[in-house]
Amino acid sequence: MKARNICVKLRRKEILHGVDFDAEPGKVTAIIGPNGSGKSTLLKALSGEIQASGHVSLNGRDISGLKPWQLAAMRGVLPQASTVAFPFTVMEIVRLGLANGLAAGDDSLPSKALAHVDLAGFEDRSYQNLSGGEQQRVQLARVLTQVWEATYNNQPRWLLLDEPVASLDIAHQFTVLGVAREFAAQGGGVVVVMHDLNLTAMFADQVCVMSDGAVWGSGTPATILNNHTMRQVYGIDLPISTVPTAQVPFILPQAMQ
Ligand SMILES: Nc1ncnc2c1ncn2[C@@H]1O[C@H](COP(=O)(O)OP(=O)(O)O)[C@@H](O)[C@H]1O
Ligand SMILES: [Mg+2]
Structure with a gap:
């Protein structure tokens, strides 16, 4: 996935200022940054959900030239917040992924996807009576149902996830970040907006740091999650050490005197 010079204007205000972004199949690419830095807006531009100037290409094809069903076959999107206005059951929500994707007909997928996010047996529950975390996993099961195989026609598929573990x-x-890693291991691409920097360090291959509607920097967790980034982007000074077994950075939150 490649995005070049992405600018997004919402209500006459420019929210993204010329963002370049790359993600490779087989890898988990995290987008981090402070509240309001433009992470969700970037994800929406990458998924083709909002008007943006610049170019986004998926597997070498500009998404502006793809029909909705072609996009739906290539990528699944988990929004940051999903409101469901009607009293749907869990199964009814997850089955929406079947209608969206190319797997139509494979009725076993919704239950498999629910089991994948540790919600086996939830099929007949009312979505509205679930906890926030359970609802989030139902939505992920819907997305997994849509793009169950990580590749399609020998091309990678993409999971775009906005704060899936918040x-x-x-x-x-x-569980959920394990699903993302598995999707990448099978050849798919994963772009995931994250807040928890330690989980990011553990699960992401690449990290893109957003600040004020622009990309501040990017790199592997080991190169980008450092004191300089914490100070410049988040305005905090925190000790950073390394997890001995994994050789990834570890940021210890502690009360500042
Ligand atoms: N529909 C909208 N209209 C106007 N401003 C918006 C809209 N959506 C988001 N914004 C603004 O754009 C900025 C980036 O938002 P967002 O991408 O949601 O940030 P993040 O996901 O990094 O917290 C914020 O300042 C937010 O207030
Ligand atoms: Mg957001």
Whole structure:
């Protein structure tokens, strides 16, 4: 995936100022940055959900030339917040992924996807009565149903996830990020907006740091998650050490005196 010179204007205000962004199949690429730095807006531009100037290409094809069904076959999108206005069951939500993707007919996928996000048996539950974290995993199951195979016609598919673990407990954070890693291991591409820097360090191959609607820097977790980045982008001074077993940075939050 390649994005060049992406500018987004919302209500006459420029939100993204000429963003270049690259992500490779087989890898998990995280987008991090402070609140309001433009992460969700960038993800929406990459998915083709909002008007943006510049170019985004998926597997070498400019997304502006793709029909909605072609886009839906190539990438699944998990938005930051999904509101569901009607009293749907979990199964009804997850089956929306079947209608979207190319897997139409394979009725076993929704249940497989639910099991993947640790929601086996939730099929008949009312979506609205689930916890926030459970709802988030239902939405991920919908997206997985849409792009179940990580490749299609020998081309990678893409998962675009906006803060998929924000309201999850630690075990389910690992479940969901494990699903993302597995998708990448099977040849798909994953772009994921993250807040937790330590989880980012553990699970991402590449990190893109946003600040004020622009890319501030990018690199591997080991090169970009350092004191300089913390000070410049987040305005905080925190000790950073390295996880001995994984050789990735570890940022220890501690009360500042
Ligand atoms: N629909 C909109 N209209 C006007 N401004 C918006 C809209 N959506 C987002 N913004 C603004 O754009 C900036 C970036 O938002 P967003 O991409 O959601 O940030 P992030 O995901 O990094 O927290 C914020 O200042 C936000 O207030
Ligand atoms: Mg956001």
